[in-house]
Amino acid sequence: MAQPTTTPRRRRGSLLTSYYGGTTDASGAPAEASVDPLDDMNIDTDGFNAPKYVGSLLQYKSLEQLVGRGNSMVSEIKSLDSDMQMLVYENYSKFISATDTIQEMKERVDGMEGAMKALEDNFGYISRASEAVSSSFSARRGELERLNTVKKTLKKLQFLMDLPARLQDCIAEGELALAVRCHAKAVKIMAAAGKHAAGFDGIRSECEQIMARLSSSLHERLEDESLPPDALCETVWLLLRLGGREDSLLPTFLERRRKALTTAINAFTPAVGADAAADADAAADAAADAAEGDAAEAPEAGEGDGAGGRGEGLLPARAPTRSVTAEHTRQLGALVVPQLLELVAAWRDKFGGEGGGGEAEASRERKEGMLAECVGEVCGALLEAVRQLMSEEAVPSEELLEGCGELLDAIAPLHEELPAAKLQLRATRLAEGLARxxxxxxxxxxxxxxxxxxxxxxxxxxxxxxxxxxxxxxxxxxxxxxxxxxxxxxxxxxxxxxxxxxxxxxxxxxxxxxxxxxxxxxxxxxxxxxxxxxxxxxxxxxxxxxxxxxxxxxxxxxxxxxxxxxxxxxxxxxxxxxDSAALTADFRAAADSLLQRFVEMQAQALSRHLSRRVQATDWLNCPPPNGVTPLVRTLVAELRAMQRVAASLFPSEPLKPMLPQGPFPPMTPLEQQLAVKLAASAGGGGGTASIQMDLQRIFARKVSFEAGGFDGGGKNARGREPTLGGMVGHVAKLTLKTLVEEVRCATFSKHGFQQMQVDAAMLRWVLPAAADGEPLLALLDEAFLSCQERSLECVPLEHTVLEAFCENERRSLLAAIH
Known part of the structure; x- marks a missing residue:
């Protein structure tokens, strides 16, 4: 099937794109997403079916989507209208501009014919004059060249004859570099003379003596430790031109400069107040002058590498007022970096080497390596000083950030001049280390x-x-x-x-x-x-x-x-x-461990107190019981105090009162069996009852204050999370365990046994209200049985008497609370 012809709309778009610029595809059409011309649902094609498109929207789109699509179409229409108006305005503007340009070109072309004619006449006159001059001098050209050669030779001879006096004058006036250059020029002239140079032996000898004395004086000056950097560089350069050894003079020069700069870094004292402002202005002026001087000496060198902006890079105005750390860092950089830049420039100017060839290139690389090593050592001292300056505890993060910026800005121009030293990398690593x-x-x-x-x-x-x-x-x-x-x-x-x-x-x-x-x-x-x-x-x-x-x-x-x-x-x-999950688990495990430690500490303290009270009581000479002993009151009070304090950790758990709840408990099976046993013993048949009591007895181990109530994860023995009731019950169990052990070690009279019976009955009424009752009741039964075994005369009180004593104590507890 043949492709449909290009629509007028697309043709207009292609013309506009080709005129105003824009990307096109291989066919010349504007580069846009490929559009099927037969797609009747695409609004940009000629076959667009509006009713079908609207029906599709109404069928598949929600009301909110339809409103959004309507708003977007209104926006697209306005955008297309604006684009078309803009294109018309631009086209009209370009048409007017083209008309003006054509008119201007027409006016200029009218006057160009006369100028071209005059230029052609001038070139013809110059050509004829040049031919006339060449023809007039052609006959005597050879003679002129010979006379010119003689003149040059005479000038050289005159230069050699005047050389000793000239050298003396230059040395006397301090023009040592000129003297060295004149001597080097004379040496080349005499070397070129070859066999005819024997006539200049006297001049050569006299000049060598003069230069020997100059070399000796230069060596003496080199020994002066206070020699300024420029004078030191000039002295080494002169000695090299006079035949000095590079392998000794160049390392000496670098070592002297390294030592001087390192000493200046170590002796650096930050300026404050007006002194800092004056130093900053002076350093900025010096850096600007140095940058202008470098640009004047090498105007082409700064076009591609940014060297012309070195003055601005040395002392950037990062902020109207710098922090103390940043200002001190800037001062330190302003002290050292300009001198290092001068060292690099002087080294390359004086000792960089000239000429080409492999040997000269190898020499330049070796010298660049020496320079990079020296500059790297000095910058190492600079970075160490900055590190010490910024390593103080009181340096805020903002000042550290600003100080690192000052350091990097100070090192940047030096890194551009000497990238082999990797100074920017070292400074960046230092700044990163300081940041960390x-x-x-x-x-x-x-x-x-x-x-x-x-x-x-x-x-x-x-x-x-x-x-x-x-x-x-x-x-x-x-x-x-x-x-x-x-x-x-x-x-x-x-x-x-x-x-x-x-x-x-x-x-x-x-x-x-x-x-x-x-x-x-x-x-x-x-x-x-x-x-x-x-x-x-x-x-x-x-x-x-x-x-x-x-x-x-x-x-x-x-x-x-x-x-x-x-x-x-x-x-x-x-x-x-x-890792918040792991840290949360660690905190929860720590909380469980601390709760377990708290329970153990409470149980230990309460058990020690109980042991002292039991051991201090004379159970053989006890009077008849008339109520609950202070031992029970202390135990209940301590448990209530612990419960009240521990409740702050479990605000969602209701606080169970440490008070007797409900009616007084009936006689336990053990008490009933004891009564049966005593009755049977009185009648002579108590063996069966004794065996039954022994079978029901719970074996109690020696009390241990190790982790027994909670496992390694901080949970209780049943695998549940710790609760307030569980903590109170655990302390009570450990304390009652101690009570059992102390009862087994004591001996009770009739009244002592009855007093222990009253105390156990009160605890049996109070403790189950605040904690799990089964283990506590079992321990109280075990204490009762142990007391019975250790009793010399086992005569239990009537249950009604026990209830009366415990009821009085309950009233006392209620009165104390209210």
């Missing part, structure tokens, strides 16, 4: 602040234990302080990453990764400080609460803060490198 060190210092201070917050929180409270509400507020305050410290540190460091990396021409993501790693280490400082050994249980509990706060949300806030501060610089992805 600044990040580490800022985040190390963050770690100290976080550790200090933990230490301050865990420090002993001079006012005693605070209520749980204030402890909970204190923990929340510590979490807020940690987040604030992290944001403060990141706000000082994060905004400088992109500008610093742009300045150093390094990858910003590498610096951002370093920031993330150091931030991770800083946050871990808080974890390390929280896990530090502490003697006070309250401090251990607060550290556990701090770890729980960080695990609950404090750690998750860190990557969010990173994203917010790094997003404006396009580095938000670096926040993904912060």
């Amino acid at each position: 060190r600044s990040v580490e210092q800022q985040l190390a201070r963050l770690g100290d602040r976080l550790s200090g917050a933990v230490e301050e929180m865990a420090s002993p409270d001079p006012d005693g234990d605070a209520p749980s509400g204030s402890l909970h507020a204190e923990l929340r305050a510590v979490g807020g302080t940690a987040s604030l410290c992290v944001r403060d540190a990141l706000s000082l460091v994060a905004p400088l990453l992109a500008p610093l990396c742009e300045q150093l021409r390094t990858r910003a993501d590498g610096m951002a990764l370093h920031l993330v790693q150091r931030l991770h280490a800083a946050v871990r400082c808080m974890l390390t400080k929280a896990l530090a050994p502490r003697r006070a249980p309250r401090a251990v509990l607060l550290c556990a609460g701090c770890c729980l706060q960080m695990a609950a949300g404090g750690v998750a806030d860190v990557p969010e803060a990173l994203r917010q501060l790094l997003a404006p610089q396009g580095l938000a992805g670096a926040a993904l490198g912060f």
Whole structure:
């Protein structure tokens, strides 16, 4: 099927594109996306079917999409109308301009014919005059050339005859370079004379004596350590022209300059105030003069390499007022870099070598290597001085950034002159190292602040234990302080990453990764400080609460803060490198470990107190019981105090009251069996009851204060997360375990056994209300059985008597609370 002819619309577009410029395809049409001319759904083709297109939109598009498409078509129509008007205006403007140009060309062409005629006549006159001059001198050309040769020879002879006196005059007037050049010229003339030079032996001898005395005086001057740099360079150059050895003179020159510049760097003292401003102006003027002088001596050298702007590169005006660090860095660069540039220029001018050939090229390369080594050593001392200047603890990140910029700007012109020394690379590495060190210092201070917050929180409270509400507020305050410290540190460091990396021409993501790693280490400082050994249980509990706060949300806030501060610089992805999941798990594990430590410390303290009270009581001489002993009151009070303090870590868990709940418990099976046993013993048949009691007895091991209630992950023995009730129950179990062991070691009278029965009954009524009752009841039964075995006369109290004693104690507890 034949292709359709080009549409008028496309033809107009092609003409406009060819006239106004634009890319075209191989066929000459404007370069645009290929369009099927038979596509009836394309609005840019002749076969466009408007009803079908509108129907398709109504069928497949939502109302919101239809409104958007309508708005976009209105915008496209307005845009096309504007483009067409602009093309018309441009076409009209170019037409007027072309008319004016044609008129101007016509006026100029009218006057060109006369000028061309006059120029043709002038060229003809010049040609005829040249032919006349050539014909008049052709007969005597040979004679003139011979006489000119004789004249040159006589001038050379006259120069040789006057040479000794001229050398003396030059030396006397201080024109040593002129004397050396004259002597070198005379040597060439006498060498060219060959066998005829014997007549000049006297002149040669006298000149050699004069130059020998000059060489001796130059060597003496070279020994002067205070010789200025330009005089030192001139002296070495003169000695080389007088036949001195390069392998000794050139290293001596470089060593003298290196030593002088290194001494100046080590003795550098920053100027302050008006002195700094005056020095800056003087250095800028000197740099500008040096740049103008270099441009005058080598006008073509600066066209392609930017050498003409060296004065501006040495002392750039980075800011109206520089920071102290940046100003000191600028002063140090202004002290050393101009002298190094003068050294490079003088070395290449005086000792660079002339001529071509492989030997001359090898000599130039060797000398460039010597120069690069010397400049590299001096710049090494300069960079070390800058490093010491910027390594102070008090240098803010903004000043460090500005100081690094001053350093790179100072090194830049020297790097352009001597790229073989790799000075820019060394300066960049130094600046990058300083930047990394600044990040580490800022985040190390963050770690100290976080550790200090933990230490301050865990420090002993001079006012005693605070209520749980204030402890909970204190923990929340510590979490807020940690987040604030992290944001403060990141706000000082994060905004400088992109500008610093742009300045150093390094990858910003590498610096951002370093920031993330150091931030991770800083946050871990808080974890390390929280896990530090502490003697006070309250401090251990607060550290556990701090770890729980960080695990609950404090750690998750860190990557969010990173994203917010790094997003404006396009580095938000670096926040993904912060392993918040692992750090959260570490904080949670630390919290569980600290909670376990707190439980053990509480259990140890309460067990020691219980042991002392049991051992101090004379159970053989006890009076008849009249109520609960202080032992039970102390145990309940300590458990209630621990529960109240630990409740700050579990605000969502309801606080169970440490009070008797419900009616007084009935007799336990063991008490019932004991009553049966005693009755049977009175009747002579207690063997069966005794065997049953022994079978039901729980074997109690020696109490251990190692990790028994929680596993390695901080969970309790059933694999659940620690709870307030679990902590109270664990402390109570360890304490009752101690009670069992102490009962087994004591001996009880009738009244002592009854007193222990009253205390056990009260604990059986109180403890299950605040913790898991089964293990506690089992331990109380074991203590009751052990007391029975250690009793000399086992006569239990009636259950109603026990209930009366415990009811009185319950009322006392309620009165004490209210």
